[in-house]
Amino acid sequence: GIVGESGSGKSVTSLGIMGLHTSERARIGGEIWLEGEELIGSGAERVRRLRGQKMAMIFQDPLSALHPYYTIGAQIVEAHRVHHKVDKKAAKKRAIEMLDRVGIPEPHRRFDDYPHQFSGGMRQRAMIAMALVNNPQLLIADEPTTALDVTVQAQILDLIRDLQKEFGSAVIMITHDLGVVAEIADQILVMYAGRCVERGSAEKVFYEPQHPYTWGLLGSMPRIDREQTERLIPVKGSPPSLINVPSGCAFHPRCPYADVPPDNITRTERPELRQVGDGHFSACHMSPEQRDRIWTEEIAPKL
Structure with a gap:
């Protein structure tokens, strides 16, 4: 998919x-x-x-x-x-x-x-x-x-x-x-601004997502199996024009974690797909420890 x-x-x-x-x-x-x-x-x-x-x-x-x-x-x-x-x-x-x-x-x-x-x-x-x-x-x-x-x-x-x-x-x-x-x-590929930002098995992408854009997509998806206590969380902003793609990580203008990696790297250097697990790849400058902490403490409890 x-x-x-x-x-x-x-x-x-x-x-x-x-x-x-x-x-x-x-x-x-x-x-x-x-x-x-x-x-x-x-x-x-x-x-x-x-x-x-x-x-x-x-x-x-x-x-x-x-x-x-x-x-x-x-x-x-x-x-x-x-x-x-x-x-x-x-x-x-x-x-x-x-x-x-x-x-x-x-x-x-x-x-x-x-x-x-x-x-x-x-x-x-x-x-x-x-x-x-x-x-x-x-x-x-x-x-x-x-x-x-x-x-x-x-x-x-x-x-x-x-x-x-x-x-x-x-x-x-x-x-x-x-x-x-x-x-x-069975396998999912997540695209943003004309490039793949995450890919892996459906189970990995849904239960162990590694890219902030995937977190945003999952957070904006309605659930009927839980009590409706809070409003859906949309991904802020809108997709960039592919004629003028932002420098660095194309998702950084919309990413709430763009300042987590050091040296302003998200705005200057485009991340490449890196293996983050068995058959699981993500294009993000954050370290595995930073992603795990944010996923565990901030994202997963709200999904």
Whole structure:
């Protein structure tokens, strides 16, 4: 699961994995590996062949992601036939099977409907069917429940979890909702200002968080299992503009502990990800002793 506020770079990262940034407008560095194949160095045509076959994406707004001029069935058939040499009859059968699998009632009839004839939840189910029609090894879900009401959200999350087990796909869940990643993720990556500030197992990030931004996210999350005695504690301020990222640690203008490390280092030097536990990494200038003390004495009692 990838979590962070709007503008933290979650969706941009996923579009980079899918090869959907144009080289004229974006500069992409680093490495992206999929089943032993490096994607950044691969040609655009090679990435296009992998897209939809080995990796697929569920977009945040299915109404804008689905083409309004073509039926739902035609779009799923096209996604299947691009990567498989099958006739239209076989592709239609596969598309109807997928619509049925994601819970669309009367899939043989709804196959010929247009996106505007589906409800929001059904459009998202159709997007999931299209993403999984080729049995991809990697499925990226970019805030798939944001535009849906709570009961439909739960149904979509259950569906993604069930399909992940059935198809054996690795799922990257992108969201700003910590409740969603708590429900579905094994590993969590916390992003802020375009960079990873903490990553580790879900258990480590939720019960032993090491970065002040993660503390802030957890403190602002409502709890229904405790008495409502105090107001939620929001993270003060707003995310920085990525055109003008603050010097040093990008979180320092909002961090209540920016003055804890000595020599004003939080404002002058950017912290790198360091291992703070078994498979647990954090980018913070505070020493382990300082973080443990603040977590134990100030943060944990309020959560």
